[in-house]
Amino acid sequence: MNMPVMTIIYAVLLFLLGIIGFSVIGATSVTALIPAYFALAVFILGLLAFKEKYRSRGMHAVSLLSLIGFAGTVPGLIKLITLFTGGDVARPAAVITQSIMAVLSLIFFLLCLKSFFDARRARAK
Numbered sequence: 356m357n358m359p360v361m362t363i364i365y366a367v368l369l370f371l372l373g374i375i376g377f378s379v380i381g382a383t384s385v386t387a388l389i390p391a392y393f394a395l396a397v398f399i400l401g402l403l404a405f406k407e408k409y410r411s412r413g414m415h416a417v418s419l420l421s422l423i424g425f426a427g428t429v430p431g432l433i434k435l436i437t438l439f440t441g442g443d444v445a446r447p448a449a450v451i452t453q454s455i456m457a458v459l460s461l462i463f464f465l466l467c468l469k470s471f472f473d474a475r476r477a478r479a480k
Contacts, residue, residue: 362401369394418467428457
């Protein structure tokens with residue numbers, strides 16, 4: 356699996372999520388762009404990871420960023436459960452956006468972990 360490419364895909368998905376979330380909310384809350392801001396940092400680190408010299412540092416940094424992204428959006432997942440069970444939440448569009456970011460970030464983090472384990476096994480051989 357080519358993790359620098361996966362990183363760029365993750366960045367594009369986060370960027371689209373931020374832009375779509377911002378437009379759905381009606382371009383009133385700049386916090387809806389948080390996924391897009393994360394995307395910028397992820398994209399830069401992904402580009403850095405294309406260079407063999409910086410791949411390890413770049414991928415470790417982007418995996419940490421994805422873990423932070425997941426940890427910061429877990430409350431959205433909890434509110435999504437409330438939303439699906441018929442409860443009331445303050446900003447449903449924000450809850451959905453946070454939940455999507457949480458899932459994307461968790462999946463990407465797990466892919467990074469798998470990549471790190473695979474790289475370690477390859478070095479051991």
